[in-house]
Amino acid sequence: xxxxxxIVPNFSEGKDLSIMxxxxxxxxxxxxxxxxxxxxxxxxxxxxxxxxxxxDLVFARILESAEIARDLIDLRRHKGExxxxxxxxxxxxxxxxxxxxxxxxALSKDxxxxxxxxxxxxxxxxxxxxxxxxxxxxPDIRKGEFEGLAEKMRDPFWNPDFGTAPHxxxxxxxxxxxxxxxxxxxxxxxxxxxxxxxxxxxxxxxGGGYRYIQAGAxxxxxxxxxxxxxxxxxxxxxxxxxxxxxxxxxxxxxINITATEIVGLVPKECLVNSLKYYLGLDDxxxxxxxxxxxxxxxxxxxxxxxxxIQKIIEYxxxxx
Amino acid sequence: xxxxxxIVPNFSEGKDLSIMxxxxxxxxxxxxxxxxxxxxxxxxxxxxxxxxxxxDLVFARILESAEIARDLIDLRRHKGExxxxxxxxxxxxxxxxxxxxxxxxALSKDxxxxxxxxxxxxxxxxxxxxxxxxxxxxPDIRKGEFEGLAEKMRDPFWNPDFGTAPHxxxxxxxxxxxxxxxxxxxxxxxxxxxxxxxxxxxxxxxGGGYRYIQAGAxxxxxxxxxxxxxxxxxxxxxxxxxxxxxxxxxxxxxINITATEIVGLVPKECLVNSLKYYLGLDDxxxxxxxxxxxxxxxxxxxxxxxxxIQKIIEYxxxxx
Numbered sequence: 001x002x003x004x005x006x007i008v009p010n011f012s013e014g015k016d017l018s019i020m021x022x023x024x025x026x027x028x029x030x031x032x033x034x035x036x037x038x039x040x041x042x043x044x045x046x047x048x049x050x051x052x053x054x055x056d057l058v059f060a061r062i063l064e065s066a067e068i069a070r071d072l073i074d075l076r077r078h079k080g081e082x083x084x085x086x087x088x089x090x091x092x093x094x095x096x097x098x099x100x101x102x103x104x105x106a107l108s109k110d111x112x113x114x115x116x117x118x119x120x121x122x123x124x125x126x127x128x129x130x131x132x133x134x135x136x137x138x139p140d141i142r143k144g145e146f147e148g149l150a151e152k153m154r155d156p157f158w159n160p161d162f163g164t165a166p167h168x169x170x171x172x173x174x175x176x177x178x179x180x181x182x183x184x185x186x187x188x189x190x191x192x193x194x195x196x197x198x199x200x201x202x203x204x205x206x207g208g209g210y211r212y213i214q215a216g217a218x219x220x221x222x223x224x225x226x227x228x229x230x231x232x233x234x235x236x237x238x239x240x241x242x243x244x245x246x247x248x249x250x251x252x253x254x255i256n257i258t259a260t261e262i263v264g265l266v267p268k269e270c271l272v273n274s275l276k277y278y279l280g281l282d283d284x285x286x287x288x289x290x291x292x293x294x295x296x297x298x299x300x301x302x303x304x305x306x307x308x309i310q311k312i313i314e315y316x317x318x319x320x
Numbered sequence: 321x322x323x324x325x326x327i328v329p330n331f332s333e334g335k336d337l338s339i340m341x342x343x344x345x346x347x348x349x350x351x352x353x354x355x356x357x358x359x360x361x362x363x364x365x366x367x368x369x370x371x372x373x374x375x376d377l378v379f380a381r382i383l384e385s386a387e388i389a390r391d392l393i394d395l396r397r398h399k400g401e402x403x404x405x406x407x408x409x410x411x412x413x414x415x416x417x418x419x420x421x422x423x424x425x426a427l428s429k430d431x432x433x434x435x436x437x438x439x440x441x442x443x444x445x446x447x448x449x450x451x452x453x454x455x456x457x458x459p460d461i462r463k464g465e466f467e468g469l470a471e472k473m474r475d476p477f478w479n480p481d482f483g484t485a486p487h488x489x490x491x492x493x494x495x496x497x498x499x500x501x502x503x504x505x506x507x508x509x510x511x512x513x514x515x516x517x518x519x520x521x522x523x524x525x526x527g528g529g530y531r532y533i534q535a536g537a538x539x540x541x542x543x544x545x546x547x548x549x550x551x552x553x554x555x556x557x558x559x560x561x562x563x564x565x566x567x568x569x570x571x572x573x574x575i576n577i578t579a580t581e582i583v584g585l586v587p588k589e590c591l592v593n594s595l596k597y598y599l600g601l602d603d604x605x606x607x608x609x610x611x612x613x614x615x616x617x618x619x620x621x622x623x624x625x626x627x628x629i630q631k632i633i634e635y636x637x638x639x640x
Contacts (some may be wrong), residue, residue: 199604208556211528236528241568248564252597277572282518 003055004097004317005104006180006265007062008250009213011069012078012090014045024049025086033057034316036265045080046089050264050268052316055099059111062091063118070119070170075146085142085149086121086171096267097317104177104252105129112162112175119170122163127176129159137175146171175249182215183263184230184239186246188307190255193217196225200250203227210245212237224258240274243302259305268314271298289313294304324373324417325424326399326500326585330390330409332398334365335480341391344369345382351379356585356637365400366409368582372636376421379431382411383438390439390490395466405462405469406441406491413497416587417637424497425449432482439490442473442483451481458494466491502551502590503583504559506566507544507625510575513537516569518546519569523547523562530565532557544578550623554587560594563622579625588634591618611635 020040027035034054040047051058066088073087093111095104105128130136134157144152149166152158165173176181188196197217201207204215214231219225228245228264231237247257272287273292278301281287289297295309309315324567333339340360347355352372360367371378386408393407396480413431417426425448432443450456454477464472469486474480486492506517517537524535532553539545547566551557566576591614592607598621601607609617629635 145607195602202561208531208558209458209561211525211531233528238528241522241529244568248561248568252600252602254600280572280574282515282572292324 001098003099003103004052005055005058005099005107006050006052006096007058007091007311008094008095009049009062009065009091010085011047011049011073012075012087012089013069013073014043014047014078014080015203020047022067022072023047023065026061026068027051027053030057030061031079033061036316041082041130043080043081045078046084048080052096052265052313055107058177059107059114062111063114066091066115066121066173070167070237074169075171076169077144083139083142083145084171085144085146086167086173087169088121088173089142089171090138090174091115091176092115092127093175094180095177096180096313101128101177101179108175108177111165114174115175116162119167120163121167121170122160122165122172124172124174125161125176126174127178134158135161135174140218141174170313179233180267180270181240182234182266182308184225184229184231184242185218185230185261185263186243186257187220187259187261188226189258190225190253191219191223192253192255193219193225195253195255199246199253199255200227202227202249203245207249210237210241213242213245226261231270234273235272236315238274238277239270240277243274257303260303261305262307262311264311265313266311268294268312271302271312275301321355321418323419323423324372325371325375325378325419325427326414326416326633327378327411328414329369329371329382329391329411330380331367332365332395332400332404332407332409333365333393334361334363334400337412340367342392343385343389346381346388347371350377350381353381356411356636361402363400364402365398365493366402366404372416372585372633373516374426377382379427379434380430384433386435386441387439387563390441390487394490394567395491400569403459403465404491405466406487406493408441408493409462409491410446410458411435411493411495412447413495413610414500415497418584421448421497421499425468428495428497435495436482437495439487440483441487441490442485444492444494445481446494446553447498449496454478455481455494467505469561484511490516499553500587501589502554502559504549504551504585505564505581505583506547506549506563507540507579507581508546508570508575508580509632510545510573511543512541512573512575513539513545515573515575516547519566519573519575520547520549522569523565523625524549530561533562533565536633546581547549551590554593555609556592557599558594558595559590559622580623581625582627582631584631585633586631588614588632591622591632595621597598 037050108129173211200215203209214230218228327611357370389407428449520535523529534550538548
């Protein structure tokens with residue numbers, strides 16, 4: 001059986017498309033690997049790349065891409081709103097299909113070792129791959145950013161897992177396995193960001209809400225506000241719970257939900273499990289649907305906008 | 321300002337009322353302290369006592385009560401369904417009014433020291449008062465029960481915080497500060513315990529649900545099932561969220577909610593905060609109500625059954 005992983009490398013370049021084209025070239029025009037998305041953000045001066053494919057192929061190609069990024073991005077001259085410590089700043093690996101979380105963690109450690117050997121860039125193992133508690137949370141590792149890295153690494157507490165000092169121009173990188181994360185937004189009919197933020201606070205873990213919801217408020221086009229969320233473990237806290245919890249909290253303010261939005265990709269299982277709720281089926285009951293049917297039912301029940309079959313990860317697996 | 325705490329000592333005697341009458345005598349007939357409840361369970365062979373009052377008075381009186389329990393309850397002859405390790409098995413302290421959590425933790429440690437000095441019964445500091453991670457969770461301390469205590473205490477990992485060996489007949493006790501816990505149940509119109517348990521699983525923390533909800537299912541009179549809950553931090557996860565989350569999950573099964581029930585006491589603040597949701601007020605907006613008004617509105621909006629003003633903790637504060 002094929003073992004499929006997703007990687008979401010973040011590079012510290014968000015303005016120059018010609019540079020990003022060279023960095024993502026290793027993911028193009030190959031059987032068994034697919035570049036799903038390149039999202040460049042000029043004010044962040046950062047790009048988020050999404051790649052899915054057979055694990056050995058992804059392993060080989062991200063090494064190549066990281067080496068190109070090391071040569072083209074110079075952190076000594078980099079400015080942007082988003083915190084960063086490296087040319088390739090963070091490299092999450094996500095198990096998708098035919099590979100367990102444990103296997104994906106082991107793979108991430110092999111990849112970290114190979115990345116350091118090939119590029120000379122020191123690596124922190126983070127997220128599920130972290131071998132020390134202080135490295136579980138990326139913002140803690142990245143605190144002080146590129147500029148503070150040399151001094152930070154001299155503290156034994158912040159020694160990288162591979163390497164000992166920052167790469168002079170490319171800094172350091174965090175590599176680790178994480179669970180698939182669903183970026184999910186819910187549009188409201190309100191322009192009151194304070195109220196929408198209150199809704200977000202009530203549903204998120206840090207405010208006593210759902211265990212695997214991170215949430216905030218954002219003002220979007222049309223001067224309305226949305227609850228913007230990450231579902232960090234959709235098998236435990238489901239899409240339908242996020243939708244219904246937002247609706248419930250919004251009732252306090254007589255605010256209505258107008259649409260929802262999945263940013264990036266979503267595993268078929270995430271959609272199917274939440275469709276079962278709206279169809280009145282139990283988790284254990286089977287619901288065999290084609291990707292086309294899942295797309296149609298998701299549009300209907302989740303009030304999704306801008307949703308197409310191409311957002312479902314399995315769409316690419318079927319074709320690769 | 322008066323500093324009011326609640327204590328909920330659990331004693332390993334649930335059958336003989338005459339014994340319990342002697343154990344709770346120190347809490348009776350005094351200004352500034354109130355015995356709120358004695359709940360005896362014969363099959364558990366255990367009693368749960370609820371006392372509220374001025375902290376110095378409660379401190380003095382529970383020492384007296386613990387000494388009486390030591391002399392009247394012999395664990396060597398005790399049988400019951402509930403796990404236990406001592407005559408006074410566990411002593412939670414809860415800050416209620418005019419006392420911070422930090423002060424209540426400090427008080428619990430003074431009380432633990434005094435309890436050991438007076439009774440010779442070794443004490444584990446648990447819950448928020450735990451000084452070692454292995455002691456945070458009561459079931460871990462109590463594992464092995466009275467019969468395994470002597471051997472367990474010889475392991476340095478399980479040394480008590482005060483004392484070194486079990487009391488021969490009275491075992492050991494866990495003392496600690498915890499947050500006020502709301503025992504809250506929601507009745508359904510279903511007799512399908514499996515479905516009601518699924519609802520409970522979805523809303524509880526361990527199933528990806530709300531951060532401060534513990535929940536299960538129970539069959540009650542009339543052969544219907546209820547979701548039975550503890551809200552372990554009502555300031556973070558509110559009563560209305562528990563109600564609305566259960567309603568939402570129950571919709572999957574076309575199950576309806578028929579009533580709710582608060583077991584034991586509830587702070588006024590817990591009710592008022594959730595009334596604000598139903599009245600369309602923000603958390604920050606004030607809602608000044610008499611205890612009588614709170615009672616009436618709570619009956620209406622939370623669908624409470626068996627609820628009276630005497631369930632509100634402040635009812636006793638106003639009178640003491």
